[in-house]
Ligand SMILES: C[C@@](CO)(OP(=O)(O)O)[C@H](O)COP(=O)(O)OP(=O)(O)OC[C@H]1O[C@@H](n2ccc(N)nc2=O)[C@H](O)[C@@H]1O
């Protein structure tokens with residue numbers, strides 16, 4: 339008998355660097371960014387229904403079900419595959435929204451991979467990543483599940499193998515709109531492409547940082563506080579700020595000092611996403 343119910347992780351990502359090379363005619367930006375996953379994220383449970391209905395059973399504050407990326411991903415996959423099955427979905431949401439750690443995109447990817455398995459569609463990764471890109475620029479890297487250097491709008495991916503430190507991630511209590519940062523006139527859009535790989539040291543800049551720090555004092559504060567202990571970086575368009583440490587103990591020590599006034603968490607960096615590690619065990 340086939341599996342009817344499945345619980346899968348939906349990890350966060352970090353952008354270890356992010357350069358903006360230019361703006362395309364459609365308004366989207368050409369980027370170069372290095373993605374790595376965190377062993378930290380949401381958990382999504384799927385239970386197959388035979389009546390074709392797609393139902394999300396967990397409420398999200400401020401996100402109507404029809405615009406939830408989980409529901410959008412499930413509906414697109416159902417439509418494009420012609421599958422007659424449906425699904426009940428529950429999520430244990432711990433990732434902050436609008437934090438630059440890709441929670442929505444990750445949820446979409448976990449839904450695509452989970453339903454591909456449960457509905458026995460047998461789509462390959464290329465097809466799932468292409469569908470994912472229609473949901474968001476960050477979805478393909480979560481579908482592929484390997485740390486990657488990304489070009490284009492973030493969809494041209496080459497696997498990378500950065501170090502896997504422990505990270506302290508600070509979560510300023512503001513949600514940053516990606517569209518708002520990308521439309522800021524002060525954003526610099528003229529970084530030179532990196533010609534060699536792996537990304538040479540000294541290229542870990544995030545071009546969004548000056549604009550985000552200018553607009554959000556909470557992010558500025560987090561960067562200043564973490565910067566006293568290690569190089570403090572912004573992920574994506576923020577709001578989350580992170581720094582790497584050689585051990586969990588060292589990350590925990592700084593976390594204990596900083597999370598008295600700021601929210602945050604400690605997690606291991608990983609070049610293979612925990613979603614893919616779990617899927618491997620199902621094969
Ligand atoms: C900046 C990055 C870096 O990883 O991450 P986040 O900070 O959002 O996590 C991503 O490229 C974000 O990807 P994602 O969050 O999927 O963005 P989308 O929904 O596709 O786009 C949101 C909006 O951001 C702008 N946008 C996004 C990506 C891009 N390469 N150029 C853009 O100009 C567009 O205005 C778009 O309408």
Ligand SMILES: Nc1ncnc2c1ncn2[C@@H]1O[C@H](COP(=O)(O)OP(=O)(O)O)[C@@H](O)[C@H]1O
Nearest residue numbers: 406407408435436437438439440441442443445
């Ligand atoms: N399943 C989902 N999880 C999180 N956000 C979602 C989801 N579906 C839709 N969204 C919308 O996408 C926005 C960006 O969310 P998210 O991907 O978590 O942030 P970011 O791209 O900054 O990492 C949210 O503010 C929310 O309005």
